[in-house]
Amino acid sequence: MERINLTKYIIITGGVVSSIGKGITSASMGRILRSYGLKVSAIKIDPYLNWDSGTLNPYQHGEVFVTHDGMETDLDLGHYERFLDVELDGIANITTGKVYESVIAKEREGGYLGECVQVIPHITNRIKEMIRANSESADYDVVLVELGGTVGDIESQPFLEALRQLRNEEGRDNVMFVHVTFIPYLNAAGEFKTKPTQHSTKELRSVGINPDVIVCRSQEHIDDALLAKVAHFCDVDVNAVVNTPDAGTIYEVPLVLEDKNIGEFIVKRIGLDVEADSSKLDEWRGVVDSIKNAESEVTIGIVGKYVELEDSYISIRESLLHAAASIGVKAKIKYLSSDVEKLDEDALKEFDGILIPGGFGERGFEGKLDAVDYAIENDVPLFGICLGMQSIVTQFARRNGYPEANSSEFGDDIVDPVIDMMEEQKKIKNMGGTMRLGSYDCKIIEGTKTFEAYGEIDIEERHRHRYEFNNDYRDDLQEKGLIISGTSPDDFLVEIVEVPNHPWAIGCQFHPEFKSRPNRPHPLFKAFLEAIYEYSKN
Ligand code: GLN
Numbered sequence: 239m240e241r242i243n244l245t246k247y248i249i250i251t252g253g254v255v256s257s258i259g260k261g262i263t264s265a266s267m268g269r270i271l272r273s274y275g276l277k278v279s280a281i282k283i284d285p286y287l288n289w290d291s292g293t294l295n296p297y298q299h300g301e302v303f304v305t306h307d308g309m310e311t312d313l314d315l316g317h318y319e320r321f322l323d324v325e326l327d328g329i330a331n332i333t334t335g336k337v338y339e340s341v342i343a344k345e346r347e348g349g350y351l352g353e354c355v356q357v358i359p360h361i362t363n364r365i366k367e368m369i370r371a372n373s374e375s376a377d378y379d380v381v382l383v384e385l386g387g388t389v390g391d392i393e394s395q396p397f398l399e400a401l402r403q404l405r406n407e408e409g410r411d412n413v414m415f416v417h418v419t420f421i422p423y424l425n426a427a428g429e430f431k432t433k434p435t436q437h438s439t440k441e442l443r444s445v446g447i448n449p450d451v452i453v454c455r456s457q458e459h460i461d462d463a464l465l466a467k468v469a470h471f472c473d474v475d476v477n478a479v480v481n482t483p484d485a486g487t488i489y490e491v492p493l494v495l496e497d498k499n500i501g502e503f504i505v506k507r508i509g510l511d512v513e514a515d516s517s518k519l520d521e522w523r524g525v526v527d528s529i530k531n532a533e534s535e536v537t538i539g540i541v542g543k544y545v546e547l548e549d550s551y552i553s554i555r556e557s558l559l560h561a562a563a564s565i566g567v568k569a570k571i572k573y574l575s576s577d578v579e580k581l582d583e584d585a586l587k588e589f590d591g592i593l594i595p596g597g598f599g600e601r602g603f604e605g606k607l608d609a610v611d612y613a614i615e616n617d618v619p620l621f622g623i624c625l626g627m628q629s630i631v632t633q634f635a636r637r638n639g640y641p642e643a644n645s646s647e648f649g650d651d652i653v654d655p656v657i658d659m660m661e662e663q664k665k666i667k668n669m670g671g672t673m674r675l676g677s678y679d680c681k682i683i684e685g686t687k688t689f690e691a692y693g694e695i696d697i698e699e700r701h702r703h704r705y706e707f708n709n710d711y712r713d714d715l716q717e718k719g720l721i722i723s724g725t726s727p728d729d730f731l732v733e734i735v736e737v738p739n740h741p742w743a744i745g746c747q748f749h750p751e752f753k754s755r756p757n758r759p760h761p762l763f764k765a766f767l768e769a770i771y772e773y774s775k776n
Contacts, residue, residue, distance in 0.1 A: 245373035246412045246508040249401050250384040251447070253419040253438025258455040259491075260418045261314035263482065264384040265321035266492040267416070270501040271380050272322050273492075273518040276510060280318040280382040281330045281372050282311070283365075285393035289335035293670050300549030304702045304752055305330070308676025314384060316553045316752065321492070323755050327375060332368050334393060337361060357396050365400035366407070379510065389417075390441045402446045414507050417442060417449035421456045421464075421481075430460055432468050439472040450507055451478040451500065459483045478503055487559075489526045489756055493519065525756045529559060532568040536767070536774045539589035541581070541609040543602030545573035551595050554623070557754035558593070561763035567771050576605030586612045591619040591770035594626030596702070596749065600648040607633045613743060619769040620743040621762070624703050627745030628657045631707055631720070631735055638718040640711075647705050656715070658708040674701045678726065680733045680748070686723035688734050688744060691765035697724075699733075699748035706747065707732035742769030 248267060252260045264280060272278045288294060291302050292310030303316040309328020319326055341364050345355050353360075373381045383401065387394050405413040419435040435454065442449060452474050454460060460481040469476040480498040485491055495501070502514035538558055544550035555571055562569035574585055576594075586592070592613045594606050606626065610633040613620035622630040628645055635643035635656045645657035660674070677698050682689050689695070712732065716722060724734030724746065737743035744762065754760035759767075 245378050246380050246414075246510060247369075247373075247404065247408060248380060248382045248414055248416060248504065248508070249405075250382060250416045250418060251398070251442060251449070252385070252388045253417055253442070254388065254422075254434040255420050256388055258418060258420045259482075259488075260384055260386075261317045262321075262488050262491050263416070263418050263453050263455075263495075264314070264382045265317040266495050267500065267504065268318065268380075268382050269321040269492040269522060270496050270519065271504065271510070271512075273522060274501065274505070274510075274512045274514060275518070276379040276512055277377065278322055278380045278382065279324065279326065279330065279372060279376070279378045280315075280322065280384065281332060281369060282314045282318075282384050282386060283332045283397050284312050284386045285334050285391060285397055286386075287334050287338075287393075289333060289339060289670060290331070291333075292673075296544045296550040297547050300547060301552045302702070303553065304675060304700045304749060306677040306700060308700075310671065310675065310702065312386070313549060313552050314386075316556070317488075318382075319752075320556060320755055321489075323757070327372075329368065329371055329375070332365070334396075337364050337368065337396075340364060358399060361396050362400040362403055365397060366404050369400075369404065380508075389438050389445075395445070398442075398445045398447065405447075411509055414450040414504065415442075415447055416451040416453060418453045418455060421454045421460055421468075423457060430456065430464055432464060432471065435468055436471045439474075449474055451480070451503065453495075454479065454481045456481060456483050475503075487526065487529050489522070489529060492522060493526060521757065525563065528563040528566065529756070532563060532566050534566075534771070534774070535568040535570050536562070536590040536770045537570045537572060537588055538591045538593060538770060539572050539574050539586065539609075540593050540595055541574045541576050541586075541606060542595045543575060543577045543597055543605075544595075545575045548573065553749075553751035553754070554593065554595055556756075557751040557760055557763045558767070560754050560756050561759040561767040563756070564759045564764055565767055565771060567767065569767070574609075575602070576609065577602035578605050581605045581608035581612070583612065586618075589618065590774040591621070591766060593766075594620070594622040594629050594745075596624030596626060598625070598647075603629065603645075603648065607636070611637070614737055614740060617741050617773070619741060619766060619773050620737070621766045622745030623751065624701075624747060624749060627735060627747050628705060628707075630737065630743065630745035631656055631715070634718075634720055634735075634737060635711065635715060638715065638720075645705055654711070656708050656711045657705045658710075659704055660706050663704045673704050674706075676700055678733075678748070680724050681727050681729070682734070683723050683725070686721055687736055687742060687765065688723035688762070691744075691761040693761070696727075699746070699750060700752045701748045703747065707735070741773065742766065 311331035719738035721736035
């Protein structure tokens with residue numbers, strides 16, 4: 239079959255267990271190739287039936303990452319954007335739900351008249367089309383395709399088959415497979431065990447896919463003899479079995495892989511016309527050094543209700559780390575549950591800065607208001623994001639003449655709904671993909687702390703919410719001192735607020751955490767960290 243285009247593909251599968259960092263591994267390989275000067279993109283395939291991750295529970299799946307074009311996606315897209323320093327389109331997240339929905343819609347339109355519509359070829363063809371749509375969206379040299387879950391999952395089967403076909407159609411020289419597995423250490427036996435990796439590789443081979451590279455994740459360093467054993471049993475080049483033990487920071491993983499010459503291996507294997515020059519990662523090395531070597535430390539409290547699973551706030555955590563590193567401090571991040579009767583003041587006292595993240599539903603909201611109140615009273619730097627901004631507005635209103643202020647998200651009979659639903663949202667019945675989503679323009683008001691942070695008037699930020707600042711209260715709250723430092727370009731929607739007479743207390747309706755990069759921290763996070771550092775000196 240004819241080649242479709244010149245894009246090369248690196249397909250990443252997982253074996254043995256989930257949560258071993260396939261996303262970081264994929265993003266790291268992408269970072270290496272991007273540093274060599276290649277144009278790289280990445281796709282995440284999630285084999286679950288949900289159409290997108292917008293309706294998934296953050297306790298189980300972690301954060302919902304929002305792309306610039308408003309797709310609610312898997313958090314791995316956040317890793318890709320941060321490591322590759324790109325903005326991905328929503329089509330970079332493929333789910334079983336999206337695949338089947340489009341095939342069924344086509345069948346209803348009569349697109350397959352007379353045919354019996356089947357997994358092979360109709361579903362597999364559609365999967366390949368969706369992958370290629372990504373490569374064609376911009377002339378990419380390399381597209382990484384990460385298949386979620388582990389090999390052997392029933393839901394993954396059509397995807398593995400499609401990926402195998404993709405290799406045949408694009409040509410073996412243009413497609414390679416990387417299998418990421420886990421090598422457990424058995425205390426009782428005093429040794430690492432490679433058998434689960436052998437089995438998962440066998441499983442992969444049973445669907446016609448031989449991995450070119452095996453990345454062995456482990457808690458501790460594994461020696462070369464054992465890796466050679468994996469190479470032997472799994473029929474993979476000895477140079478292509480690499481160990482990535484748990485790293486101090488995820489940003490180190492590209493360097494670990496580069497040290498093992500994986501970049502060079504990939505370049506040769508799929509014939510990329512570029513020099514595998516390790517010095518090209520020097521800028522990245524610099525970023526990793528600044529993350530690792532910062533001297534002074536500040537403690538930042540994230541006060542929210544999804545604190546049991548740190549992945550729920552992963553982009554926020556990373557943004558704090560980027561910003562801290564950029565000003566030479568280390569951010570120690572602590573998570574405090576807001577889902578309590580009364581927030582523990584002693585716990586709050588530990589924090590040099592308080593961040594209230596986004597969230598949904600009433601549970602834990604009063605705890606967030608307690609944290610806001612504490613930060614306002616004690617001049618502690620405060621950053622509210624989305625529901626966090628709504629918390630700041632609500633608490634400011636309660637302190638200034640509206641003791642019953644609340645968001646209408648939390649009841650139909652709110653006396654003073656300082657946060658309310660927009661008219662167009664009220665008509666919407668479906669829950670999936672119907673919020674105010676994706677990038678919107680915002681105008682910053684000069685003379686504010688927000689302007690000091692951004693240094694420009696016209697910005698663009700990503701949203702994911704249904705409720706907004708209620709303009710009925712705008713004039714009065716402003717009269718009472720609330721600073722409105724950012725609005726929609728037509729001045730209608732309040733996007734950013736500042737608490738007056740406070741060193742740094744800012745809330746934004748959007749999610750700045752989606753745009754922070756390790757080498758380019760987000761201006762609001764950077765300004766927040768600077769305020770925190772100042773506060774920590776007192
Ligand atoms: N629940 C709030 C809303 O829908 C905030 C959403 C969020 O924090 N992402 O407006």
